[in-house]
Amino acid sequence: MSTETPAQPKPAGTMKETERIEAPIGGPGRGPMHGGMVGQKAMTFGPSAKRLVAQMSPERAKAIAVVLLAVVSVSLMALGPRLLGHATDLIFDGYLAQRPIDLDGVRDVLVGVLAIYAGASVLGWLQGYLLNDVVQSTVRRMRSDVEDKVNVLPLEYFDRQPRGELLSRVTNDIDNISQTLQQTMSQLLTSLLTVLAVLSMMFWISPTLALIALVSVPVSMYATAKIMKRSQGQFIAQWRRTGKLNAHIEETFSGHALVTVFGRQREVETAFAEQNDELYEASFRAQFVSGLIMPLMMFVGNLNYVVIAVVGGVRVANGSLSLGEVQAFIQYTRQFTQPLTTVASMMNLLQSGVASAERVFELLDAGEQVPDRAATGEPVASRGEVAFEDVAFSYDVESPLISDLSLVARPGQTVAIVGPTGAGKTTLVNLVMRFYELDAGRITLDGVDITEMPRAALRGRIGMVLQDTWLFEGTIRDNIAYGRPDATEDEILEAARATFVDRFVHSLPDGYDTLVDEDGGNLSAGERQLVTIARAFLSDPALLILDEATSSVDTRTELLLQHAMAALRSDRTSFVIAHRLSTIRDADLILVMEAGQIVEQGTHDQLLATDGAYSRLYRSQFAAALA
Template identity: 55%
Template sequence: MSTTEPIDPTNDDAQAEQARIAADDWGGGVAPGKPANFGKSFARLIGLLRPYAWAFIGVSLLGAIGVVLSVLTPRVLGNATNVVFEGFVSRQLPSGATKDQVVEGLRTQGQDDFANVVSAMDIIPGQGIDFTRLGELIVLALGLYVVAALLMWIQGYVINVIMVRTMWRLRRDVENKIHRLPLSYFDQVQRGELISRVTNDIDNITQMMQQSLSTVVTSVLTVLGVVIMMLTISWQLTLVALVSLPLMAIIFGVIGPRSQKAFSTQWRKVGRLNARVEESFSGHALMKVYGRERASVEAFRAENEELYEASFKAQFLANTMMPSMMFIGNLTYVGIAVMGGVAVASGQMRLGDVQAFIQYSQQFTQPLSELGGMAAVIQSGTASAERVFALLDVEEESEEPADAPAPAHGDGTIEFDHVAFSYRPDQPLIEDLSFTVAPGQTVAIVGPTGAGKTTLVNLIMRFYELDGGRIVINGQDIAELTRHDVRATTGMVLQDPWLFAGTIRENIRYGKATASDEDIVAAAKATYVDRFVHSLPDGYDTELDEDASNLSAGERQLITIARAFVSQPSVLILDEATSSVDTRTELLLQHAMAALRQGRTSFVIAHRLSTIRDADMILVMEHGRIVEKGNHEELIAREGAYYRLYQSQFAQAAVSDDAETLA
């Protein structure tokens, strides 16, 4: 990987303008996406499970069997209650008489209610409790509970495996998507917002899948099984239980959409707050310098308050689901208990059947209440899924040509042939740009801010596609090559050095993964990194902290130059690589870059014109056009745009020197 630095979109006003345009088109920094649509987003989320469809069907069958066993158990326990209760009643009745005789005798005595109860029983007067039958029923119930629990455990385990693998695939897809996005997307999306989608939102989806997937499947199967069992006992009581369904549907219909909207707002606020925190941390030093701590705290407080209000509303709406479901369930329970008691007293039902039905009513309302409670988690997870799907739906870079030729091993000739490029059609930036760079030449690009200097080198790297013309390297149009092949032979050093947390050796090797330790030392010596490395406690194995703050700015920049050196690029791009260091360090960096440019075609973007006097060719750009071309002496002699730039810099330097003398 020869490209040693991430692109800095702030180096050029044209880049900033492109970012502003993209932000206008894509919603001011939030990844584009359609309006919140729970049904579509939830269906797409469930669609992620498609690769495991057969496993999910199989585990659902196991769950169905477990549910069947679970819903059979109350009926078995109801029969056990009948054995105990009816055995106790039969013990009170005269032995030797038949049940019909006992019922007739009770009616003769005016005990019609008791007679109705006895008539509904399956008893032999005087027999008492059948403990053998009771033991069989208890053992059967225990067996059903154990097998059902085992099947439910297997179901939960397999579903958890499916969920974890699905989330692994989602994270992989998001990571791969980020690498396929155009640079223009990152120009306008806040890093905190993007990080929030990649971390917080996916974590929230994972939590939702973990908490709800197995619960939803089990709850739905339980509801279906319980309804069937209730119908086998009493269709009248079943109707009472089913009255709760439309009431629960109303709750879902009223609270659900509002909860979904509130959770979408909550996660959008989370992304904005993360972006605020990231900006505050990355610009902490400048914040201190300009005394903006109070303003930053106030801005954070305002956005944190907005998040608090959004979260409170979302959680309040979601958490009203469970109490509402429980209230409806309790009303259903009271109705069933009253009607069941009347049915037992009238001899229409046995006591054990009513007991089983009451258990079924609880089993019926409990999963519905759980589904209501899961609504909060599902609403939140779906809101996060929408944000992740919006990222996955962003338009990617154009497809690579399937028949792309292999890159030619030429001498490094670069030709711009009538190149045209703009960030938007109505605002042209570069029009009909043509020039040729001979092998090994150093080309300096100068001009005022916003002239298109950084844009020019970004086009060489194919970070953006041309609107017209072509760029030819070694006789090949770069549009015909893959982006990897175009960038594989290019090294870049930016104004702001980028180093990652790791050793100095690892940071240099980042330019070429296969570089040996000898290659790294050779690159370090050629770029003067070796001079200061030996003064560090662990030499090349010195660990750099975040942002490499344990090194000076010049030392960090030298490491990035060594990184480009070890990659041995045929084309080198130096974008303001010395502008942020002092004069003495700049001289050292210039020597390092001179060694790096040796024998390579190089592009140097510089504001300090004194640093490019020895360039083979200087291109002076204004408004995306090359207005002058030549070496330093030729351009000075013409007394044109370059001459004016050069004189203005040294006039400013003279004024500064005079001011220092007077002081």
Template identity: 50%
Template sequence: MSENKNKSGVGMKRSGGMGGGPMGSFAGPIVKAKDFKGTLKRLLGYLKPQRVKFIIVFIFAIMSTIFTIVGPKISGNAITRLVEGMIAKYTAISQNTALLKSGKDAVIPIPSIDFPYIGNIILLLLGLYLISALFGFLQQYIMAGVAQKTVYNLRKEVEDKLSRLPLKFFDARTHGEILSRVTNDVDNISTTLQQSLTQLITSIVTIIGVIIMMLTISPLMTLVVILTLPLYVAITAFVAKHSQKYFAAQQKEIGELNGHVEEMYTGHKIIKAFGREHDSIKKFENINDRLYNAGWKAQFISGIIMPMMRFVSNIGYVVVCVAGGYLATQGRISIGDIQAFIQYSSQFTQPIVQTANIANIIQSTVASAERVFELLDEIEELPDTTNAKLIEFPKGEVKFENVDFSYKSEESLIKNMNIDVKQGHTIAIVGPTGAGKTTLVNLLMRFYEIGAGSITIDGVDIRDIKRGELHNMFGMVLQDTWLFNGTIMENIAYGKKGATEEEVMKAARAAHAHHFIKTLPDGYNTILNEEASNISQGQKQLLTIARAILANPTIMILDEATSSVDSRTEVYIQRAMTELMQNRTSFVIAHRLSTIRDAELILVMNKGSIIEMGNHNELLDKNGFYADLYNSQFTGANLDNEVI
């Protein structure tokens, strides 16, 4: 139990593709796709219907970035003019002061600072940044539509696919794994399309634009900044290499912790009853300690990247200032250009780190997409025939003719099965676990396809009937009850579309559920929680029986329908079932042989084959397998051979 939960928990965590800490996605374990190029190409194919909008987003992202990049260069001109004006003013004042000291009149006019020019520069910058913000807003607005429409189509395709997958697909996978692909992986794709693609475009344009602007100012200083790149790469690679294993361990322990907590929560009463609280707490503390150690190391190692980056950036800043000051003294560069260059050098590192992070995010996203595409590529159940037949007034005559079936090709389960069920008969199926009882029902409802032979209803092969029409002929009451979060009225009414309150109450009375429902505080309006744990297991079973009675199907399937109720309630339900099954074909899977003594036909199955067939008295007279099972339940005979 916990193993499956842990696996699905880790899977769901990993599918996000991002770790914590200052490094963002750099820190988390990178989930890589098996076929990166093929999957990426297929994923981009989903953007084709939105390609015009995507191109507009691309253009707007470039424009927004360009208008931002030219800002420091233009502001440098204003600073240069301001500095030049102040120097000229200071020079004139100094010269006039010297003249006055020498006894001469001050004849040099004092120039004023060119504030109109500086004001125009400020207005120009304000306009540029407003235009940049507008392009950025439009880019995000359009990209939100592109991303959500793309993911909407993908989700719709996944939903349609799930409805066409055979039962064996769900039987072979945990719920957590399927949910992870349908929710987490698709959300990961959505987030990347919405945020990371535009960030990637912006970062690349920023890197190129900043390099070009720095080259226009000083190729020498640009070379100094570019020479710091290997240091950034080395630091990033070092930290990523050492933090990966700790983040992987952290996510593994989170999965273990989630699985343990969920298991302990659902089994709380059993743990209390057996006095295992200490063991539970001890296991929790062990997992929590491992999580603390892995998390602390992961966060610490990833946390040192920013101080190291700032250290390299400060070294570059010092070198740029020294080189810029030297060039300024040579008259080869202006003060404003030095200021602009310092701004560009500080802008240069952030998009590089962002691009590296986004590259990892895209890797994780493509891995998520690959998992979704694997689901979309699963083999679907056989489609309905084009000339599907409709049984307008089904009678419920069922026939198995030479039916073969196996879950695995190398292991045969059902061989040459032949059954002829007349209208209104009750067919009981008994046998040890794994004999093929539930499999027979799954074949009847076409949840699995038979290997050979045919199954007919009223003489029509079930493969020639649309699945929806076929399923409408059946009502099911299973041992594992399924109720949803809603009122009791809604849960019973689920059996029939448009059912009235009177019909629901009538079905509840027939299932002997009306009395206990009325004793609840809100009666039929009592809301069941997600696991329906606010009523007993027996009461849940009664509600599912009421739902089946309301559905009024042609063929009823009862799989241990009374297994969770007390003996007295079982008697009432048996009476209700007897009335319900009048003139209705019924298949009853039972372990309690006392419940099927009145069945017209009892099939005794073992290892996929029908080894005995007849009514209760006939099978007892044969003194064979059934008689041995029956006697072992009621007289204690042959207990060593008990297989039920």
């Protein structure tokens, strides 16, 4: 199985071959001090919000139960003021008639209201419990969808996306969606149902006063829509700048040593300050503009309250309404404007959540890698013969890299690939791994076109060791066993001894059970490289790819590793990318690449005898030593 995170090459000529491995995800030309954002077209609020709600469809049954519970709960709450108004009438009528107040009737009304409010509260709690289940299940499903999507995205997507920007979508944006749904769904549902229930009660009491109260609705909706339209763009800008700032921070931290070596801390701090200020301005504008909604709604609601109080008082005076009815209506007026104000106050949170959802949907809608064909095949035997037939490939259609390339690597051969930076060496082996799709031609493994094989089956036959080591948090034993999870303890130890991991592991506190820190920080660069080579050794692949695999170890250990890898390469085809030509003198076939073409091929002695490109490369490396 492939033992390393795949190298992420850039178009030829843009950076050094080794740099393609050091900073793969940052995209072309991005270093520790150069963040970047991919241009994104904003969607409108409506479609994004509608799609976000549609994510809850698998929880449809629970969602329906939530709505029904909310309807009953809100309806009971809406009855309360009407019944309390009746209690007021009993007291007021008794006072006006100069007769004893019907305290039993008042008591019955109050007990009934208490029971209604208690029942509404219980139903409201149950509604909130179910809604929380719906929301968290939806967010969990979205996280799973994003994880599945990331695993089927082509490598070129990661080449164009800064790592911090991608992580921001996967973490920050999804967390923001979760908080938004959690805080707004219940209140939005309850508020909208309250408006309907209260409006019905208002028309029951007095259609005239209800129509007066309704005048404020279109005014509020018009003003809210205007503000929302302006603030939505600000929220999108806020989260994009958040992703941009995260990308800068991630790149800076990853390249902290490089930044320090070149004394670029001031430039990094300046770039951070600029992006931080941009985020501050975008966040301030977004919150300020959306924050205008609630004060506006409160102002309209207060005006409406004054008008209702005056007109209601007049109607009590002429006897067309009772005091209790006006009291209930004023309460309903407050209940009518309060949910509208609540909805308005949540608009900034809602818009922020929808903006995050839009960014997550953009990730989910990104083009996927070419799917495996339905009629797939696999080699009958794992001999490791690799053939390139008229292969053409380019990262950019306007800048061809490889064209009409043909070669055959025989089973058991060690094929070394050398050439200047940007010649296409790493690209060549990445095409074998099918990290990229060919523009023309085909590549076969043991006679079977690799596009006819499932990617998992293809990569399961290939072991890959990169110059840039990758270790995950776990024990050294776990990191070696990553190459073959079903390996026995004896097989793991055999791989460790064969690759000289056993030489240093006994000096560690817990031996093979020593926990590796994040990025393997408690091991030296050479020790990390040895572990990755042991991982490849354990996987026992038919085809082995070594991309400057010994560049991080000392000279003596490199010599020992060459003997170990000689045994590892026996009876299997090996592609070795090397810059130090002394390490590939014994290769069965050496390919010299320039500008995506194989300009020379042969053994070490044959190529030196031709006095061509390989000879010039060889002399350039040893000229200083011979001088």
